[in-house]
Amino acid sequence: MRVLFLHCDLLEYEVREKALPSAEDLPPEKRRGRIEDALVCFISAEHEDEGDPEGIAREAVRNIEDVAQQVKATRVAIYPYAHLSSSLASSGPAKRIFGLIEERLGKTQFEVLASPFGYYKSFTVRVKGHPLSELSREIHPAGAAAREEASEAVKAEQKLVSEWFIVEPSGALHPLRLDGGMVAGFDFAGHENLRKFASYEMAKSREAKEEPPHARLMRELELVDYEPGSDPGNLRFYAKGRLVKGLLEEFVTRRMIEYGAMEVESPVMYDFEHPALQSYLNRFPARQYIVQTPNKKAFLRFSACFGQFLIAHDMVISYKQLPLSLYELTRYSFRAEQRGELAALRRLRAFTMPDCHALCADLGQAKEQLMVRFEVAWKLLEDTGFRMPEDFEVGMRVTKEFYEGNMEFVNAYARRWGRPLLMEQWSHQFFYYVFKYEWNFVDANLKAAALTTDQIDTENAKRFGITYTDAEGKERHPYILHLSPSGAIERVMYALLEKAAFDIDAGTPPMLPTWLAPVQVRLIPVSKDQLPHCEKLLAEFSGVRADLDDLGDSLNKSVRRAEKEWIPYIAVVGKKEVESGSLTVRVRSTKEQKSMRPAEVMENIARDTEGRPFRPLPLPIRLSKRPTFRG
């Protein structure tokens, strides 16, 4: 922030026209102003100030008080003046900063005149001209000392008191406490993962130190890799990885449409100045990617919320149409996570997020609909290849008030889940929701990552002006549910790979579910004499992802290669098989080696993949034609 201090006999201004379209209309008394014998402060808010409006405003006021004291001024004028800096703050944050300065100065003994922000003004100043009457200062955002004073929002969060419980399927409640770093208050026997999850959440325990296994696997399997040419947390997907991701995307989307959601598509970037977005944004100023468009500054979306809320804002909705769901799969959502927080596929800066918002007439309908979506998500994860509910641990977050008023709902949820779950109870509502749940995957390094999540949002309908008309013809704000049925697609891949890593440790062959296996069947001729026969067989495997190892290596080597690729059905074709018309197949899931006819293999795959999307092999069918993406 830059400030030019002028100790003046007189300041007089008159508003001419708006300089910013978003500037608010002014009451007549604000359109002109005059102050005599005052310290006039011309101020430019700069880009670097955006991260901490509270802090910079506090510093500004401190400086103003300081200078005013020196020149013995009792009156102060604040004059937003863009021309002191070449690195201006965006107008949203700037406006907020000026508001805060005015508010804080108002609490001092000074008489304050604040000229409006966002307008062209004509003005007159007459500077006193004594040695101290002209002075400029640069004020930088909170140094270490200033940062200790938390912003209002952070203070509110700090006041937030969390209580932790285990809720059993019976509804029995067990208050948890930390006892020497260990979670106590519940017998976790038989619920080892829940203990790990509770300890991750409550004690912030980080027990392991290795790289997560999936980070290595994703590269070894030629699925996904880091991209040093981009920004951290923006990954590259090779052909096989794109296939897996594409299939998951299709599956989730199909299930959401079957559920009844209306798929929409919204922009990836939004205008900083858009009034509906500002209050939402200002609370989390440092999290976005900023992009400079030809004529404005925009931010990249960090979820599908805005896009869908802005659509919902313009929709005409009757209570008869509720509940009503909008769905979008964002490719991508962007969050400028701190460097140290990124972790391969678990935590990214650019990720693919299915997001489904349901507008509900009232709390009753919201609770009912939440459980409908619970079933959709449960089935989706189960059909993807997870064990439900064993692969996940529920984190449920509620306000105390919600819990006490809706105990039956919480208990019904716990009964449906069928296993004990972790509940965090907040003393008061700090976030926009009163109820939220996540299904967390606990990985080999004992880290928890949320996949499925749904929330009951009581605030954003008001904030974004989303309304429906009720039976009496009155406009009402709906409750909004925020469901991500699977969580980020990359995170689903992470969980599947981490699950496979558990199998490696347990000594069972790791694999992806057959419907996601990049190659489902590999044909390996014992010698090149069987190649023509294999070529013919390929035609029989239409509708599955089959390929042919025609590299001419030894059988041992070819089998090893196929095993390392986690191929579920490896079919060896030698002299015997050509004569009998059968295949000798290694079935990965059962470790069996048995003689099967091609039709049987097809039936097995059809059974494994029933109801899931299919995509053809996105690679050359003959290995001799296939490049390696990495060594």
Next chain:
RNA sequence: GCCACCGUAGCUCAGCCGGUAGAGCGGCGGUUUUGUAAACCGCAGGUCGGGAGUUCGAGCCUCUCCGGUGGCUCCA
């Protein structure tokens, strides 16, 4: 963002006290034509992550930037 560790051939890694770079796999050429997790021989392949510094001389020491991992903070 802070602290620590790491970055050498496409991949996985070795490289001593600072003296000018090595293996295996993969690729290419040849021999072999194989019955269920790596046949054999040969060849090519390196700004030692980028930049700056110290030094007669830097993969090795110093600074800085980039990338990765772990911890902290964070996760709307």
